[in-house]
Amino acid sequence: MPYFDAASSAPLHPVARQALTAALDEGWADPARLYREGRRARLLLDAARETAAEAVGCRPDELVFTGSGTRAVHTAVAGALAGRRRTGSHLIVSAVEHSSVLHSAEAHAGAGGSVTEVPVERTGAVLPRSFAEVLRPDTALACLQSANHEVGTVQPVAEVARLCREAGVPLLVDAAQSLPWGPVDADWSLLTASSHKWGGPAGVGLLAVRKGTRFAPRGPADERESGRAAGFENIPAIVAAAASLRAVRAEAAEEAARLRVLTGLIRARVPELVPDVEVAGDARERLPHLVTFSCLYVDGETLLHELDRAGFSVSSGSSCTSSTLTPSHVLRAMGVLSEGNIRLSLPRGTSREEVEEFLRVLPGAVAGVREKLGAPVAAAPAGAAAELVVDALGKRCPIPVIELAKVIGEVPVGGTVTVLSDDAAARLDIPAWCEMRGQEYVGEEPAERGSAYVVRRVD
Amino acid sequence: MPYFDAASSAPLHPVARQALTAALDEGWADPARLYREGRRARLLLDAARETAAEAVGCRPDELVFTGSGTRAVHTAVAGALAGRRRTGSHLIVSAVEHSSVLHSAEAHAGAGGSVTEVPVERTGAVLPRSFAEVLRPDTALACLQSANHEVGTVQPVAEVARLCREAGVPLLVDAAQSLPWGPVDADWSLLTASSHKWGGPAGVGLLAVRKGTRFAPRGPADERESGRAAGFENIPAIVAAAASLRAVRAEAAEEAARLRVLTGLIRARVPELVPDVEVAGDARERLPHLVTFSCLYVDGETLLHELDRAGFSVSSGSSCTSSTLTPSHVLRAMGVLSEGNIRLSLPRGTSREEVEEFLRVLPGAVAGVREKLGAPVAAAPAGAAAELVVDALGKRCPIPVIELAKVIGEVPVGGTVTVLSDDAAARLDIPAWCEMRGQEYVGEEPAERGSAYVVRRVD
Numbered sequence: 063m064p065y066f067d068a069a070s071s072a073p074l075h076p077v078a079r080q081a082l083t084a085a086l087d088e089g090w091a092d093p094a095r096l097y098r099e100g101r102r103a104r105l106l107l108d109a110a111r112e113t114a115a116e117a118v119g120c121r122p123d124e125l126v127f128t129g130s131g132t133r134a135v136h137t138a139v140a141g142a143l144a145g146r147r148r149t150g151s152h153l154i155v156s157a158v159e160h161s162s163v164l165h166s167a168e169a170h171a172g173a174g175g176s177v178t179e180v181p182v183e184r185t186g187a188v189l190p191r192s193f194a195e196v197l198r199p200d201t202a203l204a205c206l207q208s209a210n211h212e213v214g215t216v217q218p219v220a221e222v223a224r225l226c227r228e229a230g231v232p233l234l235v236d237a238a239q240s241l242p243w244g245p246v247d248a249d250w251s252l253l254t255a256s257s258h259k260w261g262g263p264a265g266v267g268l269l270a271v272r273k274g275t276r277f278a279p280r281g282p283a284d285e286r287e288s289g290r291a292a293g294f295e296n297i298p299a300i301v302a303a304a305a306s307l308r309a310v311r312a313e314a315a316e317e318a319a320r321l322r323v324l325t326g327l328i329r330a331r332v333p334e335l336v337p338d339v340e341v342a343g344d345a346r347e348r349l350p351h352l353v354t355f356s357c358l359y360v361d362g363e364t365l366l367h368e369l370d371r372a373g374f375s376v377s378s379g380s381s382c383t384s385s386t387l388t389p390s391h392v393l394r395a396m397g398v399l400s401e402g403n404i405r406l407s408l409p410r411g412t413s414r415e416e417v418e419e420f421l422r423v424l425p426g427a428v429a430g431v432r433e434k435l436g437a438p439v440a441a442a443p444a445g446a447a448a449e450l451v452v453d454a455l456g457k458r459c460p461i462p463v464i465e466l467a468k469v470i471g472e473v474p475v476g477g478t479v480t481v482l483s484d485d486a487a488a489r490l491d492i493p494a495w496c497e498m499r500g501q502e503y504v505g506e507e508p509a510e511r512g513s514a515y516v517v518r519r520v521d
Numbered sequence: 522m523p524y525f526d527a528a529s530s531a532p533l534h535p536v537a538r539q540a541l542t543a544a545l546d547e548g549w550a551d552p553a554r555l556y557r558e559g560r561r562a563r564l565l566l567d568a569a570r571e572t573a574a575e576a577v578g579c580r581p582d583e584l585v586f587t588g589s590g591t592r593a594v595h596t597a598v599a600g601a602l603a604g605r606r607r608t609g610s611h612l613i614v615s616a617v618e619h620s621s622v623l624h625s626a627e628a629h630a631g632a633g634g635s636v637t638e639v640p641v642e643r644t645g646a647v648l649p650r651s652f653a654e655v656l657r658p659d660t661a662l663a664c665l666q667s668a669n670h671e672v673g674t675v676q677p678v679a680e681v682a683r684l685c686r687e688a689g690v691p692l693l694v695d696a697a698q699s700l701p702w703g704p705v706d707a708d709w710s711l712l713t714a715s716s717h718k719w720g721g722p723a724g725v726g727l728l729a730v731r732k733g734t735r736f737a738p739r740g741p742a743d744e745r746e747s748g749r750a751a752g753f754e755n756i757p758a759i760v761a762a763a764a765s766l767r768a769v770r771a772e773a774a775e776e777a778a779r780l781r782v783l784t785g786l787i788r789a790r791v792p793e794l795v796p797d798v799e800v801a802g803d804a805r806e807r808l809p810h811l812v813t814f815s816c817l818y819v820d821g822e823t824l825l826h827e828l829d830r831a832g833f834s835v836s837s838g839s840s841c842t843s844s845t846l847t848p849s850h851v852l853r854a855m856g857v858l859s860e861g862n863i864r865l866s867l868p869r870g871t872s873r874e875e876v877e878e879f880l881r882v883l884p885g886a887v888a889g890v891r892e893k894l895g896a897p898v899a900a901a902p903a904g905a906a907a908e909l910v911v912d913a914l915g916k917r918c919p920i921p922v923i924e925l926a927k928v929i930g931e932v933p934v935g936g937t938v939t940v941l942s943d944d945a946a947a948r949l950d951i952p953a954w955c956e957m958r959g960q961e962y963v964g965e966e967p968a969e970r971g972s973a974y975v976v977r978r979v980d
Contacts, residue, residue: 065558070551071753079545086538090717092529096825097834099524129588129724130752136741150534162751165741258549258753265588265724265755282595292621293589294530294717296724299758366555374558 064416065375068259069211069239069320069352069407075261078306082263082298089297094286107297110304117307118237120244120270126287127266128298131238131256132162132445133423134267137279137290138234139166142203143175145276146232150174150200156188156217157395160236164391165204174358180206185344186215186396193222197229204233208240212379212392212405213343214325214352218238220248232275239349241268242310243318253276260310261410292351313410318350319511321408324417325353328406335425340498352407354379356393357428358495359437359464368427369404372464374420377402380459380487389459389487399494400487401460402428435460438467448477455511459487463495466517467521470501473519478504484512492517523875524834527718528670528698528866534720537765538600541722541757548756553745566756569763576766577696577712579729585746586725590715591621593726596738596749597693597711598625601662602634604735605691609659610634615647615666615676616854619695622664623850631938639665644803645674645855654679656688663692668698670839671851671864672802673784673811675699682707691734698808700727701769702777707809710734716762718912720869724755725762732918772869777809780867783876784812786863791894794884799858811866813838815852816887817954818896818923819861827886828863833879838862839918839946848918848946858953859946860919861887896921897926907936914970918946921956925976929960932978937963943971951976 065073089106091099108122128134143153155167156407157179166487167177178196180188188206197204204226209216226233232251240246242260246253252275257266269290271277277290284292310317325348333339338358357365362380369376379390380403389400406420437460451468454462462483470479481492489506492515496503504516524532548565550558567581574581581884587593602612605650614626616638626636629636630746637655639647646667656663663685668675678694685692691710699705701719705712711734716725728749730736737747743751784807797817816824821839828835838849839862848859865879896919909928913921921942929938951974955962963975 065550065556067551067554067556067558070554071549074545074549082545083542086533086541086722090530090533090723091834092526094820095526095529095834095836097524097526097829098522099526099834129592130755132743132752133588136751142742147813159728162741162743165743169741256592256753263545263755263757264549264753265758267752284591284621284624292595293591293726294715294723296589296722296758298722299724299755363555370556375550375554377554397904411797431966471737 063373064412064420065357066406066408066412066420067375067377068409069405070377071258071264072261072409074263075306075309077309078262078302080304081305084300085298088236089301093295103297106301107295110300111448113304113308114268115134117245117311118241118255118268118270120253120272124272125268125270126290127295127360128269128291129265129267129293129296131254131259131267133291134254134256134269135160135162135236136166138254138269138271139163139170139203139205140280141277141290142232142234142252142275144171144278144280146202150198150199150202150203153177154180154193154196154201155202156180156182156205158182158186158210159205160211160238176383182395184396184398186210186213186342186392188217188222189345190218190225191223194225196227197231201229201231201371204231206233206235208235208237208246209349210343210392211239212390213396214349215344216347216349219246223248223250236395240305242316243350244311247299260307263299264308265299289350317410321412322350324408324412324414325351325406327417328353328421331421332424335421336428338498340494342393342396342398354403354405356399357402357404358399358498359435359460359467360428360431361460362401362403363436364431364434365402365404365427368430369423372423372427374423376514377405379405389490394490397490397494399491399498400492401463435464437464448473449480449481450477451482454481454483456484458485459491462488463491466492466495470517470519475519477519479517479519481515481517482512483515484507488515489513522832523627523871523879525865525867525871525879526701526834526836527868528864529836530717530723531720531868532767533722534765536768537721537761540764541761544757544760545790548760552754552756556896562756565760566754569759571725572763572767576704576770577700577714577727577729579712579731583731584727584729585749586754587728587750588724588726588752588755590713590718590726592750593713593715593728594619594621594695595625597713597728597730598622598629598662598664599739600749601691601693601711601734602629602735603737603739605661609657609661611657611660612636613639613652613655613663615639617641617645617669617851618664618666619697622695641854643855643857645669645672645851646800646803647676647681649677649680649684653684656684656690660688660690664692665692665694667694667696667705667800668808669851670698671849672813672855673804673808675806678705678709682709687732701766702773702809703770716758719766721762721765722758724758739922742797769869776869780871781809783867783871783873784810784865786876787812787880790880791883794880795887797957799953801852801855801857801868811864813862813864815858816861816863817858817957818919818926819887819890820894820919821860821862822863823890823893824861824863824886827889828882831882831886833882836864838864854950856949856953858950858957860922860950863905894923896923907932908939909936910939910941913940913942915943917944918950921947922950925951926953927978934978934980936978937978938978940974940976941971942967942974947974948972
């Protein structure tokens with residue numbers, strides 16, 4: 063039963079399990095105490111910090127353990143902004159950061175700070191010059207992920223870090239997705255990561271703050287973890303996190319090469335096997351284990367359900383999954399199709415057979431969903447009306463696009479179809495459909511309810 | 522090798538270990554996902570919430586899991602204050618709360634809020650009327666622990682909760698020390714606790730917020746745990762925390778009765794075995810497993826070290842331990858002796874033999890420390906000078922008190938000894954010594970360096 067959602071949470075690595083179990087006996091006492099149980103706990107904690115710091119590429123005294131990757135990000139953003147408040151309150155984030163970064167930015171804006179979102183290319187990558195353009199004298203902090211969690215695109219962190227350093231602005235790198243594959247080779251000031259993303263246990267985040275970076279922890283004082291992570295240290299989990307990070311690193315080069323072939327296979331084969339598919343992300347500068355594509359005329363939730371029934375656990379950035387009502391902010395920022403979106407992130411040890419089985423199952427699953435939704439299978443014969451209006455009000459993704467596709471053949475080349483829709487996903491998916499289909503997206507106009515999306519038939 | 526510091530962190534309960542190991546296989550996936558691994562994780566999380574809620578005495582939807590007890594307290598105080606900010610910004614805490622509560626109060630005061638500390642009796646208990654007196658129309662929140670973590674005194678929570686309810690003020694009960702022994706039988710509005718205090722794993726705190734309590738989570742938004750505890754849920758640890766809480770509750774009545782006999786034995790025997798000892802806390806309204814006493818003319822760190830060498834792991838609220846330079850705020854608020862302070866908190870399963878071995882070892886350990894420090898063993902013969910000044914500047918606890926004790930016999934009854942000291946502990950320990958010795962504490966006067974503490978010989 064293949065699990066292809068390692069980017070959400072990786073199955074526990076055997077080394078993590080072993081280290082966790084072993085540390086339960088010695089790691090439960092308070093490491094701040096001087097008696098033998100406390101000293102033993104302290105030794106475990108110190109050793110884990112050294113191991114993790116080596117993997118991160120920082121000094122042990124620059125690294126603290128938090129209760130989660132999200133907590134590491136919240137603490138990093140708040141602490142760095144507070145440490146630089148005399149310089150200003152301007153925060154820069156890329157538009158495709160993890161929600162923990164964007165929510166931190168929202169909180170900062172809510173408290174009166176200013177935030178600039180750096181746009182990305184259609185590949186999901188920021189342009190370093192886009193970062194450079196928004197650096198200001200009052201910029202307190204800039205944030206850029208090492209690689210994107212939804213499409214796998216690797217960001218130009220080294221160059222952005224250099225630009226930030228020249229401007230005297232600290233750069234926070236969220237390395238949650240890339241750290242298992244290697245250290246972040248850039249002159250960052252702060253770095254965060256999350257243990258359960260590399261097969262360590264949940265409950266452990268990493269927060270590294272380079273010496274010389276101004277940092278003022280927020281919230282009530284607490285003496286643990288250099289005052290940067292309040293609460294009793296979860297030492298068995300920390301030990302397991304560090305040990306498993308070292309273990310995955312030892313296998314990283316070989317496993318990356320192996321998985322890159324498999325994700326490459328998916329990237330190549332899916333568009334051949336399934337009509338009307340868009341593969342997202344950069345084809346070369348990408349994480350080895352992650353691939354994302356979107357299927358026209360498909361709703362993500364039904365497709366997830368079909369794949370789950372067939373034994374495949376995957377995730378989706380579509381708006382039509384139950385956990386969210388808006389399409390993934392990442393796909394939106396990239397301007398790519400979000401409907402019928404599927405993200406595969408292969409855990410270590412994924413076999414070629416599992417991937418091939420997925421490729422066997424996928425076309426039927428997509429076709430089944432499309433059939434249920436009455437999606438067009440071929441272009442309809444040309445009609446006479448030069449302008450058509452499709453009322454898709456009250457209908458959710460992917461119905462508006464399906465309705466559009468059904469009638470586009472009914473207008474002559476040069477004619478237009480106007481889709482009335484109040485579904486947020488349409489704003490992204492109608493232009494994306496036009497791009498895929500070679501039709502012209504004329505634009506969006508306000509309507510009595512929702513918006514009117516105008517498309518001109520070109521092809 | 523007896524470990525007598527369960528109040529800091531309890532050894533892992535066998536049920537916790539078993540549940541944690543079992544849940545590692547099923548609890549690593551994201552419970553927000555719809556595929557089978559996610560559904561399994563969600564089932565585990567839901568079941569753990571029901572178990573823990575039953576033990577707390579609340580509804581499952583009133584309870585969230587945080588990354589630690591400290592985090593639960595920080596979140597509870599900040600969220601309750603924010604939820605009631607239209608009412609006012611007055612916060613009430615008892616003077617003997619856990620540092621996580623007092624640090625939250627400091628952060629609130631630092632942000633412009635007002636804080637009232639309710640004093641305690643010499644037993645460590647607050648008087649309900651002291652709470653009632655400080656409730657104001659602008660009081661947003663009141664905090665009272667269920668039982669004190671350093672001296673074991675049980676607080677009159679039910680009565681304080683009733684007074685708060687009448688005043689329309691929510692009461693937050695920090696139940697970290699008492700929850701293993703039973704639910705908090707009071708009409709509280711918010712409650713916090715910590716898994717590793719009852720033998721569950723570290724990394725899990727409980728935060729219960731009763732329906733109808735105004736609560737506005739602070740910090741960046743996060744959809745997990747009802748928006749009250751950001752970050753990926755640590756499900757294996759949560760499962761283990763809930764299972765072990767149920768297990769310790771099943772044994773609680775019997776174990777409490779057994780340990781109460783042992784702590785009663787310590788309370789009775791220590792003052793018989795060791796001269797110049799003060800046992801702290803309420804003799805009846807107390808936790809079953811915890812006992813605290815202070816030894817005159819002894820420094821806590823040396824005594825901890827001697828006991829550790831003899832195989833006993835205990836903690837100390839003295840100023841002379843390496844983790845802190847000021848005496849315990851609890852002992853200070855109670856006005857009892859802090860020097861040579863020892864807290865014993867017996868974990869489940871502690872045997873009578875272990876306690877008796879401790880009682881055999883203690884007198885020699887205390888005598889050895891006193892001898893090294895040159896502490897007085899008997900009153901010196903009466904001298905002639907009516908006023909003596911002892912210069913103890915630059916000397917740390919317990920030296921100032923030892924110097925005082927050495928010379929008090931050299932002044933006639935009615936004469937005074939003035940101790941010059943710049944050690945913060947002297948402010949607490951010199952009056953406490955006077956109380957124990959039946960001498961009159963005249964008062965403290967400012968001096969060129971530190972303070973001058975004046976004592977009149979009465980006895």
